[in-house]
Amino acid sequence: MIDTVFASDVIEFIIDDFIQKYTYESVNEIMSRTFKLLGIDSNKIKFDNKGLIEKKERRNILVHNNLKIDKKYIRITKCEPNRIRKQLEISNDYIIETIELIQGILSQFKNELSIKYSQYNRSQLLRSVWGYVFDSELLKYDDYWNESSSFIFENKKKFDINWLSSGEKTMLAYWIQHYSTGIVDRYFKFEDMNMAVYSMKHMNFLVEFFNKYPFILKHG
Known part of the structure; x- marks a missing residue:
């Protein structure tokens, strides 16, 4: 099947399925797999790991718990237990901060990939x-x-x-x-x-x- 004209569609489907499955993993696991998949030294990518974890978990409680802190959020972000059921918010500043964090990570990945695979033009x-x-x-x-x-x-x-x-x-x-x-x-x-x-x-x-x-x- 890989030799047919549908090969790229099959490959893209496998990649999409893989991404969907492992995006439910922890931030540390996602980053670890990404470094391994792309062949990039993790020490070359600098970012606020704690901040990224919090943003992923805030997204989760936005989707599943109306932005109210639950036990999973407390366990993963390691915030104070007495914040349980506190209502969080997503302000414009928070959105901008999140975008800048992710853009910073992606920019570093892009630079490292450009260096590593520059001969593949x-x-x-x-x-x-x-x-x-x-x-x-x-x-x-x-x-x-x-x-x-x-x-x-x-x-x-x-x-x-x-x-x-x-x-x-x-x-x-x-x-x-x-x-x-x-x-x-x-x-x-x-x-x-x-x-x-x-x-x-x-x-x-x-x-x-x-x-x-x-x-x-x-x-x-």
């Missing part, structure tokens, strides 16, 4: 997809595209596209049409196409890829 993605889909000496990425992902085959023309098989032509035409339909019209004819290739896993992958990123070849 658009160019690397396109090279990886091309390498997976096309396996031929006549279909080397650098013979067709430069580092700006601009089509350079017309300048180099090391060989004739007619040397490609009908299946290769079909997948190449499908790729190029997301860059320029005019180029497709210059190099390919309908009779060159092999519709049977659409049942192959590599073509299914390519269709799914461009369904997800339809303009990836149009932005340098």
